[in-house]
Amino acid sequence: MRLGLRDLPSRLRLHRWLPVVSIAVAAGAVAAAIASPRLPLQDWGILAVFAVVIAVGEVNRIVLPGGRETAPMSLAAGYALAMTWDVGEDYRVSFGAGVVVATTSVGMLAGAVPALIRRSPVRADDLAARLLSVAVAALLFRHLSVWEGQPLLTLQDDWASTRWVTAISMVLVSGVALFVQSFCVAMATASRDHRPFWRSLVDEVRQGAGLGAALAASGTLIALAERPMGIVALPVFLVPLVLTQFAIRRFAGIRETYGQTIRALSRLTEIGGYTRRDHPARVAALSVAMGRDLGMSDRDALDLEYAALLHDIGQVALREPIPGGATMMAAPADQDRIARDGAGIVRQTGVLDHVAVILASQAKPYRHVRELGEDLPLASRIIKVANAYDDLVGEARARRARKHTAAIERIHLGLGYEYDPRVVEALIRVLDRRAAVVGAG
Amino acid sequence: MLVLGLLSSVVRERDVGSNITFSFLSIIIISSAVLIGPVGSALVGAISMAFDRGGRSAVARLFNASMAGLQGAVGGLVYLAVGGANLAQVHGAGVLIMRVGLPLMVADVVQMLINALLLAGIVRLSSGVPPRRFLVQMITNSGVAYIGYGVIGFLFLILWVPADVGPFSAILILAPLFVARWAFVQYGEEQRAHERTLSALVTAVETKDPNAAGHSARIARLAEWMAEPLSMGTQEVQALRYAAMLHDVGKIGVPTRVLRRPRPLSLVDLEALTRHSSLGVKVVRDIEFLSGCLDGIRHHHERWDGLGYPDGLAGDEIPLISRVIAVADAFDALTTDRAERPALTPTQALKQIEQRRGRQFDPHVVAALATVVDRHERPLTTATEEELEQMRGYLDHDDPIAWEHVWTAAPRSRPVVPRPEPATAGPQRHGGDQNGDETPRIPDESAVAEQVRAP
Numbered sequence: 001m002r003l004g005l006r007d008l009p010s011r012l013r014l015h016r017w018l019p020v021v022s023i024a025v026a027a028g029a030v031a032a033a034i035a036s037p038r039l040p041l042q043d044w045g046i047l048a049v050f051a052v053v054i055a056v057g058e059v060n061r062i063v064l065p066g067g068r069e070t071a072p073m074s075l076a077a078g079y080a081l082a083m084t085w086d087v088g089e090d091y092r093v094s095f096g097a098g099v100v101v102a103t104t105s106v107g108m109l110a111g112a113v114p115a116l117i118r119r120s121p122v123r124a125d126d127l128a129a130r131l132l133s134v135a136v137a138a139l140l141f142r143h144l145s146v147w148e149g150q151p152l153l154t155l156q157d158d159w160a161s162t163r164w165v166t167a168i169s170m171v172l173v174s175g176v177a178l179f180v181q182s183f184c185v186a187m188a189t190a191s192r193d194h195r196p197f198w199r200s201l202v203d204e205v206r207q208g209a210g211l212g213a214a215l216a217a218s219g220t221l222i223a224l225a226e227r228p229m230g231i232v233a234l235p236v237f238l239v240p241l242v243l244t245q246f247a248i249r250r251f252a253g254i255r256e257t258y259g260q261t262i263r264a265l266s267r268l269t270e271i272g273g274y275t276r277r278d279h280p281a282r283v284a285a286l287s288v289a290m291g292r293d294l295g296m297s298d299r300d301a302l303d304l305e306y307a308a309l310l311h312d313i314g315q316v317a318l319r320e321p322i323p324g325g326a327t328m329m330a331a332p333a334d335q336d337r338i339a340r341d342g343a344g345i346v347r348q349t350g351v352l353d354h355v356a357v358i359l360a361s362q363a364k365p366y367r368h369v370r371e372l373g374e375d376l377p378l379a380s381r382i383i384k385v386a387n388a389y390d391d392l393v394g395e396a397r398a399r400r401a402r403k404h405t406a407a408i409e410r411i412h413l414g415l416g417y418e419y420d421p422r423v424v425e426a427l428i429r430v431l432d433r434r435a436a437v438v439g440a441g
Numbered sequence: 442m443l444v445l446g447l448l449s450s451v452v453r454e455r456d457v458g459s460n461i462t463f464s465f466l467s468i469i470i471i472s473s474a475v476l477i478g479p480v481g482s483a484l485v486g487a488i489s490m491a492f493d494r495g496g497r498s499a500v501a502r503l504f505n506a507s508m509a510g511l512q513g514a515v516g517g518l519v520y521l522a523v524g525g526a527n528l529a530q531v532h533g534a535g536v537l538i539m540r541v542g543l544p545l546m547v548a549d550v551v552q553m554l555i556n557a558l559l560l561a562g563i564v565r566l567s568s569g570v571p572p573r574r575f576l577v578q579m580i581t582n583s584g585v586a587y588i589g590y591g592v593i594g595f596l597f598l599i600l601w602v603p604a605d606v607g608p609f610s611a612i613l614i615l616a617p618l619f620v621a622r623w624a625f626v627q628y629g630e631e632q633r634a635h636e637r638t639l640s641a642l643v644t645a646v647e648t649k650d651p652n653a654a655g656h657s658a659r660i661a662r663l664a665e666w667m668a669e670p671l672s673m674g675t676q677e678v679q680a681l682r683y684a685a686m687l688h689d690v691g692k693i694g695v696p697t698r699v700l701r702r703p704r705p706l707s708l709v710d711l712e713a714l715t716r717h718s719s720l721g722v723k724v725v726r727d728i729e730f731l732s733g734c735l736d737g738i739r740h741h742h743e744r745w746d747g748l749g750y751p752d753g754l755a756g757d758e759i760p761l762i763s764r765v766i767a768v769a770d771a772f773d774a775l776t777t778d779r780a781e782r783p784a785l786t787p788t789q790a791l792k793q794i795e796q797r798r799g800r801q802f803d804p805h806v807v808a809a810l811a812t813v814v815d816r817h818e819r820p821l822t823t824a825t826e827e828e829l830e831q832m833r834g835y836l837d838h839d840d841p842i843a844w845e846h847v848w849t850a851a852p853r854s855r856p857v858v859p860r861p862e863p864a865t866a867g868p869q870r871h872g873g874d875q876n877g878d879e880t881p882r883i884p885d886e887s888a889v890a891e892q893v894r895a896p
Contacts, residue, residue, distance in 0.1 A: 065627075089532060164609035171613075210620045217616035221600065224613075228603030232534040239592055240617035247624035254631045260728045261635060265642050271723055272693040316645050316693065345648070349641040351634035 015125045015188035022128035025135055026105040032098030043093050046084070049231050051107040053077045053238070058111020058127075062245055065255040066207055066298050068185070069126055072215055072245050073238055074111065075181075078104045078134035079174045079219030080234065083141045085156050086227040097138035104134045125192075129184035137177035137219075141170075167220055174216035182208055194433065196295040203298045214244045266309035274315040279390060284308035286386040287379075290426040294378065304379040307358035311383050314342030314359075327363070328391035335363035358383065366420045381420040385411065385427050388419070404431070465615065466490070467587070470513045471549050471594040475525060475541065476601065479517025486513035508559050512552045520548040528602040537603065542595050549591035553583065593618065643686055646693050650700045652832045653689065656773060656839075659822070661685040663769040666817055670809040671765070676733070681762045684737035688766050691721030691738075703834025711847065714838055715750045718742050737762030741770065744801045756803075764803040768794060768810050771802070774839035778824040780832050781843075786821070787814045797841060 039047075057074030064070060082100050086092050108131060112122045142153045152169050159165045186200035193200075218241040225233035266280035287308040291301050312327065315338055327335050343360035346352050361380035368374040392407035393400070408428065415421050466489055474482040487510030491502060525544030531537055557579040561572040593614060600610035643657045664685040668678045692700065695717050699710045706714075721738045725731050740754060740763035747755030749767075775790035785793065791814050798807045824832070837843055 160605075163605040164607055167606050167609050167613060210623055214617035214620040217613045221596070221613050224604045224606055225596075225599055228532070228599060229534040229537060232538075237596060239596065240614065240621075243589070244617045244621040244624065247621040247628065251624045251628040251631065254628055254635060257728065257730050258631060258635045258638065260730075261638055261642070264725050264728050265638070265645070267724060267727075268642070268645060268690075268693045271691075271720055273696075313645060316649060345641060345645045348644055349634070349637045351637050 012191070014191040016191075018184055018188055019124040019128040022131045026101060026131060029098045029101030029105070029135070032096070033102040036096060036098060039095055039099070042087075042091065043095055046087055046093060046231055047081075047095070047099065047103045049234060050077055050081045050084075051103050051110070053234055054081075054104055054107025055111035058108050059114055060245070062249050063252050064207055064211070064248065065252045066203075066302075068204075068207060069123055070208070070211070071111070071130065072211060072218075072241055074108065075130055075133070076215050076218040076222065076238065076241055077107075077234065078130070079137050079177060079215070080222035080226075082134055082138035082177075083170050083173060083219065083223040084226055085153055085223070088230045089227060097135065097142050100138040100142070101131070101135045105131055125188040126185060129181045129188070132184055133177045133181035136180045137173050140173045140176060163224070167224060170220040170223055171216050174219045175212075178208070178212045178216060179205075182212075193292050194289075194429075195292045199295045199297060207298065211244070211248060214241055262306050262309055265313065269312045269315050272316060275312050276394065280309050280312060283311060283383065283386045283390050286390065286427075286430065287382050289430045290382050290386060290423065291379065293426045293429055294382070294423070296378070300379065303354045303358060304382060306352065307355045307362070307379055308383050308386065310342060310346055310355065311359060311362055311387060312338070312342070313345055314338035314340065316341075316345070328388045332363070332365075339363040362387070365414075365418045367417050369420075376420075378423075381423045382426075385419050385423045388414075389427060465618070466509070467552075467590040468594050468597065470509060471516060471545065471552060471590055472597050472601075474513055474516035474548055474552075475520055475528065475545055475594070475598055479514045479521070482513030482517045483510040484513070486510045504563065508556065511559075512555050515555055516548040516552045519551045520544050523547050528598060532603070537599060541598065545595050545598075546588075546591045549587055549594070553580070553587040557583075639683075639686065642690065646690050649697055650692055652835050652837070653692075655822070656777075657686050657689060659773050660688065660766065660769045663773060663813070663819070664765050666813045667765050667769060667806065667809045670812040671761070671806065673761070677762070680733035680737060681765060683731055684734035684741075684762050685766050685769065687725055687731070687734065688721065688738050688741045688770070689717060690724045691717035691719065693724065694720035701835075706836060706847065714836075715742070717838075719751045734762070736760045737766060739763075741766040743767070745803050746800050749801075759803075761806075764806045765809075768802050768806045770839045771797075771841045772810060773822070774837050775842070776819070777822040777837070778829065779837060779840070779843075780829050780835065784821040784823060787819060793842065801841060 054074045054077045057077055058071050060073060061069055061071040081103060082097070084093055108127055112127065115122050141151065143151050145151055147155055152173065155169075156166055182204040183201065186197060186204040189195065189204070190197040190200040218238065221237045221240075222234055225237050229236070263281070266284070269275045269280065270277060284305050288301055288305050291304045296304065315327070327338060330338070339360055339362050343356040346359055347356040358377050358379040361376050362383045364374070364376055364380065364384075366376070366381060366384075369376050388411055389407055392410055393403045408431075411419055411424060411427075415424060466486075469489070470482060470486045473485045477485075487506045490509035491506040523544045524540070525548070526536075526540035528541060531540050557576055560579060561575045564575055565572045597610060597614045600606050600614065601608070604610070606613070640658070647654050647657065661682050664681050665678060668681055673681065695713050699706070699713050702710065718739055718741055722735050725738070726735055737760050740749075740752065740759050743749035743752065743754045743759045743763060744767075745756060745759070745764075747753050771794055772787075772790050775785045775793055776787060778784045791811060794802060794807055794810065798804045836847060
């Protein structure tokens with residue numbers, strides 16, 4: 001059954017298991033490193049520099065636009081370590097993948113310490129995904145035989161005159177490792193946010209593609225430049241990536257500001273006395289959870305969130321507020337006018353056209369789809385249901401359970417006529433999960 | 442190299458919205474100066490630039506091409522002159538940095554100077570801008586970028602020759618830069634989107650009070666002009682502009698019937714109206730980058746003599762931003778057509794404001810307004826007959842004359858005496874910490890129910 005399959009990551013609680021798996025990998029790597037023959041002193045020096053840079057990279061994590069956290073410098077250094085072969089023109093390192101993983105985990109743990117001291121949360125599953133990804137790169141480059149029983153590491157000698165082949169092989173190794181990282185993170189988000197896995201993976205890959213290209217290139221650059229320059233290459237060749245990181249940080253920053261502005265806009269109706277306290281924020285949170293459950297992509301979910309926040313903005317043009325701000329109770333013609341006024345205000349920005357389209361149809365009953373063949377956006381149908389639920393339940397803490405039951409009954413009366421049954425199912429799933437969390441806590 | 446140069450001139454994009462420009466061609470020119478010497482580098486520069494797309498005139502194209510050629514040639518010569526080594530013969534990190542990196546940076550700086558000098562010359566010829574000022578501006582603007590080009594060029598060269606990767610190194614080096622450029626472009630777009638959304642916020646509020654349409658945008662421009670004679674810093678001007686744009690958003694919390702009700706207004710109505718400045722803070726306080734504007738919005742109806750609202754601050758206690766907005770606000774209101782009078786000319790309006798200098802307005806700010814009136818043409822805001830009919834009886838709370846009439850005409854009303862609230866009084870207060878719900882003082886509580894008659 002489709003439903004069972006898409007629920008699998010969250011039912012297995014994969015985001016809890018991921019750190020456990022990577023701790024096991026790290027422990028195995030440390031054991032392997034101890035068991036392996038003693039390393040020359042020069043190798044220790046190289047490993048120490050890598051561990052420090054990885055730790056620094058972990059401290060300087062960035063938040064991607066869209067809210068995912070990542071540590072580009074740490075990952076690039078990790079890949080470079082995994083693919084290090086000659087450091088200086090006449091010195092070859094002798095460590096294997098076990099030592100690579102052990103060094104990376106030391107660096108990553110050290111990098112997490114400042115955050116732990118500041119008591120800011122460290123996402124263990126992201127950290128685990130990064131470590132596993134470096135482990136994959138190290139295994140691929142150092143131990144997987146690709147040609148006549150030789151791994152890429154030893155093949156480098158045959159490619160001395162065609163070094164670009166080396167470069168391409170390294171980019172490919174990093175690419176695979178990056179995909180493993182995306183795969184792990186997607187599994188964790190699917191499990192945590194109750195989203196279909198496939199959707200999470202697509203979003204993860206799409207969001208990480210740009211940075212991923214920069215990462216794979218940087219790891220390769222460092223590994224290649226270590227031959228002529230020695231270990232100095234590590235900090236020096238991270239410079240382009242630092243620039244990239246800076247640019248992405250700026251981008252994410254303005255995204256965040258944009259979100260704050262939309263939330264401020266959403267509070268206009270509240271301050272104007274048109275809607276109840278936090279109504280737009282509650283509808284937005286509920287809508288996004290429903291959208292996620294129905295497999296919306298990040299981009300669509302963002303539009304949905306903005307539309308849900310702004311869904312009552314059309315009331316600003318009303319002369320007198322509706323009692324209690326509950327648009328659900330207003331006459332259908334009024335609901336429609338508010339929706340159209342809101343869409344008009346939002347369209348004036350010239351940049352939120354998707355949101356305006358969602359807003360314009362938010363009051364239309366579901367039967368239009370079947371009777372008139374209209375194409376109502378999924379986001380509009382979601383907002384209609386979420387808004388109705390919030391209007392019916394309200395913010396009352398008392399008698400919440402009974403109000404909840406009454407609200408669901410009332411919505412069921414409009415099933416297929418006012419409301420999209422598929423969306424109502426999503427509402428019930430989301431609310432059940434919330435109840436489970438509240439019950440457990 | 443030539444191929445790379447051509448490619449880079451094709452992907453060039455000057456304006457990414459945030460004063461940050463990447464010129465991949467500059468990286469290519471500096472690298473080829475080292476790799477293939479002065480002659481080759483000159484050719485790469487000139488030919489790439491000649492094929493630059495973009496609808497420039499033939500003369501401009503010729504100028505650009507010869508400038509790029511000259512940059513390449515001189516860069517190559519300087520590199521050799523300061524002892525730059527042949528890349529294939531040096532080994533080891535230290536030697537690479539000293540014998541390649543340093544000479545390369547010298548050549549890079551010389552290239553930047555050539556670029557700046559030539560541009561300053563051509564700008565002087567074509568538009569008469571003093572070359573020295575232009576030079577300083579060029580170097581402060583693009584100096585950091587050129588150092589970046591030098592560093593990236595150095596990395597590129599190491600990868601090409603000592604690491605033996607060859608032309609493929611271009612892809613590896615440029616990939617992170619392309620991603621960075623992409624992110625900067627996104628940043629610029631998002632910033633424009635944000636700006637437009639903010640102004641939509643203002644428009645949304647103005648739909649509630651059609652008689653004030655366009656007021657916020659006009660104030661923002663006026664306030665920006667006034668910042669110049671007041672010699673405010675860039676950061677402060679930015680805060681001033683946003684505060685001016687958003688100073689009346691609190692009107693959203695004023696009932697529409699009050700905003701549109703014809704005079705006479707009851708004191709209850711007036712009180713509701715005066716609440717807009719503190720409500721405005723409530724709307725925008727969660728937008729982090731506006732944190733510098735909150736006090737400016739809250740106090741834009743304070744008076745120099747301490748008789749304003751909501752907190753009765755006086756003199757320097759009032760944030761400068763608020764004092765500027767107060768003056769700009771009044772000036773714009775006076776130069777707008779109203780039912781009871783046509784718009785005043787800028788000189789008349791200035792006179793009205795000067796009469797209130799030292800009482801309602803900060804004298805320095807009024808002086809700044811005088812400079813602005815002198816310096817900038819500013820159209821009056823006119824209304825058609827029909828619109829005038831519509832706004833009959835409308836009270837513009839920003840119009841000092843109308844407001845005084847309403848205020849002094851109120852029976853038994855006397856000047857508002859601020860009653861300092863011990864918990865919140867003081868100029869250092871932060872508007873965002875207060876919830877903005879409090880009621881501003883009104884002249885006399887016993888007069889609340891009475892009607893205030895308009896003249």
